Amino acid sequence: MKRLDQVLAADKVPAELELVINDVIVACKDIAYKLRQGELAGILGATEDENVQGETQKKLDVISNDLLKDMLVSNPFVRGIGSEEEDYTVAGSAQGKYLVTFDPLDGSSNIDVNLSVGTIFSILEAQDDRSGDQQEVFLQNGRKQVAAGYVLYGPSALLVMTTGNGVNIFTLDTTVGEFVLTKSGIQIPEDTAEFAINMSNQRFWEPEMKQYIDDCLKGEEGPLGKRYNMRWVASMVAEVHRILMRGGIFMYPWDNRDPSKAGKLRLMYEGNPMSMIVEQAGGASSTGRMDIMDVQPEGIHDRVPVVLGSKNEVAKVVGYHKK
Secondary structure (H helix, E strand, O other): OOEHHHHHHHOOOOHHHHHHHHHHHHHHHHHHHHHHHHHHHOOOOEEEEEOOOOOEEEHHHHHHHHHHHHHHHOOOOEEEEEEOOOOOOEEOOOOOOEEEEEEEEEOHHHHHHOOOEEEEEEEEEOOOOOOOOOHHHHOOOHHHEEEEEEEEEOOOEEEEEEOOOOOEEEEEEOOOOEEEEEEOOOOOOOOOOEEEOOHHHHHHEOHHHHHHHHHHHOHHHOOOOOOOEEEOOOOHHHHHHHHHHHOOEEEEOOEOOOOOOOOOEEHHHHHHHHHHHHHHOOOEEEOOOOEHHHOOOOOOOOEEOEEEEOHHHHHHHHHHHHO
């Protein structure tokens, strides 16, 4: 089986980018080890602090963020980083070519109940000479990503990644400490009868999203003409991985609990990297009104509504909004 470095070399990934990806993966291996240790490593529970999002930080949120941050800012090819757990972007090497944004531990509310969590990352090229602590250098739309991926910490640790040449899945071989290629050329089925959404927020959604879900629940007798199943894990990494494996649609739409926010999920380190992966696997991603990767960010922590997964089902949701 091929190792990660062998696959990157075959895809002609520039050496500098390969070294950046490698540092992300080294940090993720450490996170995977700490998760396997669980309470034995003292990582469970919450801190007394909140992040910039106003969310209470879990102990492993902070640990994961520090592992990635320390590894990347010392990489000579990284100009700067942006993290869900950092108020501002952080400068790396002034000569660095790449910018890395990441959600160090997606789905961290699942940690204490031993369910799946993950790390999401996105890599951009710096377009000018500004320092990495100036967030303006990061504000590029998702089409500018040169690599995107996530690590799913489940029964096995899986790396799912694209450098613009399709989507590959690597499994962490704990006997040698390396990610090895186990699936390549992933393709998401175009049709599905499975959706993932937090139904407890239904009363806050826009009418278009309410109507789509209502029609799904009507089954074979409804306008969509088929019976749907619903899934919800409260971890974007887990939801997207299920879609890559068997199709489906994941939605976290805008709601009116806080009308000033464009959505719940963050554009630059959740929406964009997951959209790149899904589109590279033949799926689609949308806000409901436009492609997520075409959204121009105005800040590193911008939020966005998310609808992604099987192409034809995403088109149906967009059709409801166009009506």
